Amino acid sequence: MNTRSLKLTTLAVAAMMLAGCAGSSAASTEPADLEGGTPAAELRLGYFANVTHAPALIGLQEGIFEQALGDTELSTEVFNAGPAAIEALSAGAIDATFIGPNPSINTFIQSGGQSARIVAGVTTGGAALVVRDGIDSAEDLAGTTLATPQLGNTQDVALRSWLKDQGFQTDTTGGGDVSITPTENAQTLTLFQNGDIDGAWLPEPWVSRLVVDAGAHVLVDEADLWEDGAFPTTVLLVRADYLAEHPDTVAALVQGNLDAIAWLGDNADDAAEEINAKLEADTGKPLDDAVIDRALQNVTFSADPHAETFQTLVENGLEAGTQKDGSIVGLFDLRLLNEALEASGADPVSAAGLGEDGL
Known part of the structure; x- marks a missing residue:
């Protein structure tokens, strides 16, 4: 597994955001054909070395993603924050990433709905x-x-x-x-x-x-x-063209995310140690027990991305002056997630009218 670190300066990110504002604000609502496509030879996955990305950390630490992906080779990149991950996603350097909701909104609006889709939730709170x-x-x-x-x-x-x-x-x-x-x-x-x-x-x-x-x-x-108290901190975002070309691979990634979330629920006594092991591998230093124990008390891991909050997040971004106005209808494609949830007997989750959910 190849893990690299990618960093951007604030100036570079600001320039990227301003350049993105030239894009169309009319979002595409055409759903991907999930019946076609072929399994991908490789999945390049981004994530952050944060406790809010614990399902990503556990999915890698415990080999959950590799098992779910089967013959698809998995490579990873570690990011510090969302805009850097979005630049990599937009450039085609990665195929999917664990990321916060606001950068997901930004890339969708700036690309006129063409860039990426949220396919699952990961973490709330924290x-x-x-x-x-x-x-x-x-x-x-x-x-x-x-x-x-x-x-x-x-x-x-x-x-x-x-x-x-x-x-x-x-x-x-x-x-x-x-x-x-x-x-x-x-x-x-x-x-x-x-x-x-x-x-x-x-x-x-x-x-x-x-x-x-x-x-x-x-x-x-x-x-x-x-x-x-429910607000999305981390979601799973996939390039729209990758989803269209390799829906089976994305389905495997979504299943891996669900399995990692389940692992965290089933192994609460071991979670801090295993998360810390991956954090040490990525950053060179583990967290103190008091830090990781406190951090884990403030997060909830769930595949529900809380799509109903995203219009408020758009309004917040406009207030902050960090994004342009535009539609986010089509941002979500939760059909693969809901198929996996249905297969496990769990309740489906809603896209809140902002995309596909199969309901």
């Missing part, structure tokens, strides 16, 4: 704004500097939207009432420890790392901003 001592309310954030994983990623959009709701102005160049500095997660921890930033809106395990290792406290748990 994101928060953590801050230094002395910041105890939104009003205390005036004049501060906060970090996010990358410009336009899901946590970046969440922070910008929340700050706007609190009456603060921000911009994508770090100006405004609160300065937002998109920064790689590991560097964010160092900057916070050195007192160079005042907080960050992050996914797990970085929320827990700043809390446990650096003395931060949670100012906003994103779960508190959503009905029933």
Whole structure:
């Protein structure tokens, strides 16, 4: 298995986002023919070394994906945040990726509905704004500097939207009432420890790392901003042309995701150790037990992508100034997922009118 790391600078991502805004906003709603195609010789899969991507980590660590894919060769790439993964997906460098919802929305709108489809959910919850001592309310954030994983990623959009709701102005160049500095997660921890930033809106395990290792406290748990605390953190996104050409391979990947989620539910006592083993392999260092235990308490693994939340996410991205307006009808193709769920006796999930679900 070939694992490589791909990183983008904030400037490169900003240029990519601006270039993408020239695309059509009219989304294609033509569904892929899932009866045709051939099994792929290779599946190139992206994911992040985050606890919010635990089904990906377990799927690789336990050989679940390789078993599901059979003769299809699996190769992987590790990303820091969604926009970098989207650039690789758009360039054809990877075929599918575990990713946050906002970059998925961005690529779909910017491509006029041609680029990719969400084929399954992965994780809900596990994101928060953590801050230094002395910041105890939104009003205390005036004049501060906060970090996010990358410009336009899901946590970046969440922070910008929340700050706007609190009456603060921000911009994508770090100006405004609160300065937002998109920064790689590991560097964010160092900057916070050195007192160079005042907080960050992050996914797990970085929320827990700043809390446990650096003395931060949670100012906003994103779960508190959503009905029933359910908001999508990670989904499984596949290139639209790959889905059309190799539906059987995508079905195998979807099944692997379901099997990895089931493994996490069935092996709760071993989950932290196995996730940590993969994190160590990818990053060179495992998490402290207190960090990973805290992180796992804040996430839920589910194949339901919560499509009903995505129009709100679009509105948040527009508020944040990190995406263009456009339709997301056609973003979801959950037919393969629902076939697998039906075969296992589980309830199907809805695309909420935003694509295909076979219901």
